[in-house]
Every structure is written in C-alpha cells, then in structure tokens.
Amino acid sequence: MFEILTTDQMYEADRRTIEGGLAGDVLMDNAGRVVFEEIIRHWSPRSVSVLCGPGNNGGDGFVIARLLRDAGWSVRLGLMGDVVSLKGDAALHAARWDGAVERLSPALVVGADLLVDCIFGAGLAREITGEIAELITTINSSMASVVSVDVPSGVDGNSGAIWGCGVKADLTVTFCRAKPGHYLLPGRLMCGELAIRDIGISDQTISEMRPNCWRNDPVLWRAGIHWPGLDGHKYHRGHLLAFGGASMTGATRLVARAARRSGVGLLTIVSDPVALPVYASDTPGNMTAPIGQVESLLNDCRHNAFVIGPGYGLGDDTRSLVLKLLHLCRSTVLDADALTSFADDPSTLCFAIQGPTVLTPHEGEFSRLFPDITGDKLTRARAAAKRSGATVLIKGADTVIAAPDGRAAISAADAPWLATAGSGDVLAGIIGGLMAQGMEMFDASCMAVWLHARSGTDIGPGLIAEDIPEHLPGILRELWLASRKKG
Numbered sequence: 071m072f073e074i075l076t077t078d079q080m081y082e083a084d085r086r087t088i089e090g091g092l093a094g095d096v097l098m099d100n101a102g103r104v105v106f107e108e109i110i111r112h113w114s115p116r117s118v119s120v121l122c123g124p125g126n127n128g129g130d131g132f133v134i135a136r137l138l139r140d141a142g143w144s145v146r147l148g149l150m151g152d153v154v155s156l157k158g159d160a161a162l163h164a165a166r167w168d169g170a171v172e173r174l175s176p177a178l179v180v181g182a183d184l185l186v187d188c189i190f191g192a193g194l195a196r197e198i199t200g201e202i203a204e205l206i207t208t209i210n211s212s213m214a215s216v217v218s219v220d221v222p223s224g225v226d227g228n229s230g231a232i233w234g235c236g237v238k239a240d241l242t243v244t245f246c247r248a249k250p251g252h253y254l255l256p257g258r259l260m261c262g263e264l265a266i267r268d269i270g271i272s273d274q275t276i277s278e279m280r281p282n283c284w285r286n287d288p289v290l291w292r293a294g295i296h297w298p299g300l301d302g303h304k305y306h307r308g309h310l311l312a313f314g315g316a317s318m319t320g321a322t323r324l325v326a327r328a329a330r331r332s333g334v335g336l337l338t339i340v341s342d343p344v345a346l347p348v349y350a351s352d353t354p355g356n357m358t359a360p361i362g363q364v365e366s367l368l369n370d371c372r373h374n375a376f377v378i379g380p381g382y383g384l385g386d387d388t389r390s391l392v393l394k395l396l397h398l399c400r401s402t403v404l405d406a407d408a409l410t411s412f413a414d415d416p417s418t419l420c421f422a423i424q425g426p427t428v429l430t431p432h433e434g435e436f437s438r439l440f441p442d443i444t445g446d447k448l449t450r451a452r453a454a455a456k457r458s459g460a461t462v463l464i465k466g467a468d469t470v471i472a473a474p475d476g477r478a479a480i481s482a483a484d485a486p487w488l489a490t491a492g493s494g495d496v497l498a499g500i501i502g503g504l505m506a507q508g509m510e511m512f513d514a515s516c517m518a519v520w521l522h523a524r525s526g527t528d529i530g531p532g533l534i535a536e537d538i539p540e541h542l543p544g545i546l547r548e549l550w551l552a553s554r555k556k557g
C-alpha cells in the first residue's frame with residue numbers, strides 16, 4: 071500500500087482489472103461501498119447530500135447514495151448536468167438510484183449535516199469556474215462534515231495543485247493506492263484524514279504498473295540499513311568529515327551530533343583554526359582538524375563521507391572545496407551554503423557530481439540552483455535529480471526525495487514542529503552519518519527524512535533542533551529490534 075500511483079497509472083490498473091474479468095460497474099460498486107463503509111464508521115445517521123459530477127466520480131456518488139439510503143439515512147442527491155448525459159458505469163449506477171436527482175446547487179448544502187463530494191476525481195484537468203466554483207465556496211463555508219471521494223474536488227491528483235478552487239474535506243477516501251496529490255501540498259491540506267481502500271485491484275496489477283514513487287516508510291529502505299555486526303569495528307561504521315564554518319559553528323555542531331547519533335563510527339569536524347576550540351569543546355567524541363590539513367585528510371580514503379554547507383559560508387572557497395570533494399566520488403551531502411555558492415553556475419556543480427551525492431535544498435535554495443525547473447515538487451525533484459545525477463531532497467512539510475533513476479518518495483509525516491532553526495542541519499547530519507555507514511544514497515535520504523519526521527511527531531510542541539539527535543537512539547532501537555525479529 072506504499073506505492074503512489076499517478077492518475078494515468080490508476081486508469082491503467084482499472085482498465086487491466088476490468089480486462090481481467092472484474093466488470094467496471096462492479097469496480098464502481100466496490101468503490102462506492104468502501105466510501106459508504108468509511109462514512110458509517112465515522113458518522114452516525116444524519117442528513118446527507120451527495121454531490122455528483124458528470125463523470126465516474128459522480129457515478130461513485132450514485133452508489134454511495136443508494137447504500138446510505140438503504141441503511142436508513144436521509145439522502146439527497148444532486149447532479150451536475152442531466153442523467154441522460156451520463157455514460158458507462160456512471161449511467162448504469164444512476165439507473166439503479168430510484169430517488170430524486172436534483173440539480174447540483176448550493177441548495178443541497180443547506181440543511182445537510184454531511185456532504186459527499188463526488189464532483190470531480192481523477193478526470194479533473196482544467197480550472198473550475200462559474201456555478202461549481204460557487205458551490206465549492208458554499209461547501210467550504212458550511213458547518214457540515216465533508217467526505218471527498220477519491221480526491222477533494224479541485225485537487226489535481228498528480229500534483230496536489232488546486233484548479234482554481236477546491237473542496238476542503240474532513241475525510242478523503244481513495245481507491246487502491248494514493249496519488250501524489252494526496253501527499254503534496256496544497257492537496258494534502260485539503261484531504262483531511264486519508265483512507266486508502268481496496269476495491270478489488272490486485273497487487274500484481276499494481277506491480278505491473280512499475281510504480282517508482284512511494285510514501286516514505288521503513289518498508290522502502292529497512293533492508294538497506296547497515297547494522298553493526300558483533301565483530302564490528304568503528305572503522306567499519308565510517309568516518310565522516312563535517313566541514314564547519316569559522317563563525318556559524320552551531321550548524322556543524324548539529325550536523326556532527328546528528329551524524330554520530332545515527333551511528334557513524336568516527337566524526338571529524340574540519341574548520342578554520344579559529345573555530346576549532348569551539349568544535350573541540352562541543353562534545354568529547356568529536357574529533358577536529360584544521361582546514362589546512364584538508365589534502366592529507368582527503369588522501370586518507372577511510373574518510374569515506376562528507377557533509378558540507380550548513381554554516382560554512384558562501385563564495386569561491388566553498389565552491390572549490392565542494393568541487394574537490396565531489397572529484398573524490400565518495401558519499402557527499404551538500405546543503406545550504408554549499409548549494410547557494412553555485413547559484414551563479416549550477417552547471418559546474420551538476421557536471422562535477424559523479425559519485426553518491428545528496429543535495430538537500432529547501433525551496434529557496436532549489437530555485438536558486440534550478441531556476442528553470444518548474445512544476446510540482448515531485449516533478450521538480452525528479453528533474454533536478456536526473457539533471458544533476460544526485461539524489462535531490464526538497465525539504466518542507468511534504469519533503470520529496472528523488473533519485474536520478476526516477477525513484478521518488480514523499481514524506482507523509484505530520485511534524486510541523488520540525489520547522490525550526492537547525493532542523494535542516496540535523497537532517498544533513500543524519501544522511502551523512504547513514505551514508506558513511508554504507509547506506510545507498512536514496513535509501514539513506516529516505517531513512518533520514520523518516521527518522522527526522524518521527525522525532526518531530528514524537529517530541530512535538532517545544533521541539534528544538536538539539537532534541538532530534540537525542541531522540542534517534544530510541545527510534546533506531548525500534549528499527550533494530552524489528553530487523554532482528556524478521557531475521
């Protein structure tokens with residue numbers, strides 16, 4: 071259930087399922103039935119208006135109306151357009167509804183305690199205007215609870231963008247698998263609670279779609295974790311070099327703390343000599359080295375991973391050090407100043423990326439590096455990953471991680487507490503720490519985002535960035551115990 075399918079992939083899965091022998095009207099019946107089940111699970115009987123559009127999303131509405139009425143609910147149904155214009159399975163289920171079919175209008179909203187939004191689903195592909203836009207405004211300002219079928223009407227299933235206006239739902243029931251728009255902002259904010267329900271499309275049919283986008287979950291990457299063996303040695307767990315700024319020392323201290331809590335064997339902060347006492351006194355387990363020794367440090371291939379950017383400073387020195395690191399093709403995380411330093415010359419950066427590299431921009435850093443790449447976050451992350459050859463992680467409430475080969479994961483975490491100073495530095499440190507331990511770049515990025523988000527939800531209000539590394543051992547322990555059970 072962790073795969074995320076585009077609307078086209080869902081249509082194709084639908085088509086193949088029907089081809090495989092499950093009739094389309096049965097599939098629609100199943101769809102309506104799971105929405106009905108979710109409704110009666112969430113609400114006691116009350117007056118409900120089912121708002122149907124002209125396509126199959128509206129067809130689902132006829133099934134839901136019938137099942138609710140058969141269960142004794144008081145149901146009104148409104149349709150956009152004429153019943154005679156309905157086609158296929160929607161027409162078939164409309165014929166099975168023997169109640170009144172009203173004109174779709176705000177009058178249906180008045181007096182209803184529950185609204186079922188079946189206006190548009192996967193077939194929405196243009197701006198909503200006129201009467202339907204007005205109806206959506208009425209829905210959103212009413213006191214009634216709202217259930218959206220498949221996606222909140224107005225939300226683009228692929229991008230999460232809103233076509234002019236969109237229904238704000240309390241519950242969205244979607245079928246088979248989620249779509250990107252359920253997790254990407256602003257779509258996610260419109261969905262309310264999301265229920266993903268089976269309607270009879272097999273897992274095999276889904277795998278035939280070759281999905282390459284997932285909700286970020288341990289299932290994706292837990293097999294790629296490098297847990298230390300009993301005979302392990304600290305050098306088996308990697309030696310990360312974290313490059314620290316001369317004045318903004320807090321950022322790299324957070325990177326270091328997070329990397330060490332993620333399990334890295336050794337960590338050295340490399341910086342201007344002026345800041346070394348600060349770094350050295352931060353934590354006894356940190357090692358430090360002056361930037362003047364960088365050549366000899368890099369000649370030692372036991373230093374197998376680098377994090378550079380947080381608090382490091384902008385400019386030529388940063389640029390040339392980043393290029394020197396990338397030339398070595400070791401695991402490298404570039405964040406903050408290491409990214410912005412290439413704002414005037416992003417192609418040099420992309421050209422230099424040959425080894426396992428993770429870029430962790432926030433939206434501002436992303437648009438400075440890839441100003442010509444537009445679209446939703448998933449599309450942009452994938453395009454930037456393909457162009458640069460790096461794993462690209464665009465931070466935010468809907469963090470997207472994309473690998474150069476097109477694989478992508480979207481974070482579905484609910485952790486607004488992470489929007490605080492230093493939180494991104496911690497994330498870069500965790501990724502660097504996991505890569506130093508040998509984890510593949512996409513897996514390490516996904517795992518770091520998950521650990522970070524889990525810390526955010528666990529700690530909650532009052533969270534400061536310093537709390538996150540301290541929270542990691544408990545979560546890692548859970549993952550470790552789970553891995554032993556499986557083994």
Ligand SMILES: NC(=O)C1=CN([C@@H]2O[C@H](COP(=O)(O)OP(=O)(O)OC[C@H]3O[C@@H](n4cnc5c(N)ncnc54)[C@H](OP(=O)(O)O)[C@@H]3O)[C@@H](O)[C@H]2O)[C@@H](O)CC1
Binds near residue numbers: 123128196
């Ligand atoms: N796939 C599955 O597994 C299953 C899918 N199922 C269900 O099917 C749904 C998809 O159905 P769908 O393809 O008929 O599209 P849908 O969203 O109903 O809208 C199309 C209609 O809206 C119209 N229209 C569009 N935009 C408009 C606008 N801005 N303003 C005005 N009109 C606009 C458009 O008009 P047209 O563009 O043709 O002029 C067309 O008439 C899916 O979401 C799910 O609920 C389940 O039943 C079974 C399993």
Ligand SMILES: [K+]
Binds near residue numbers: 187189190218221222
């Ligand atoms: K809908």
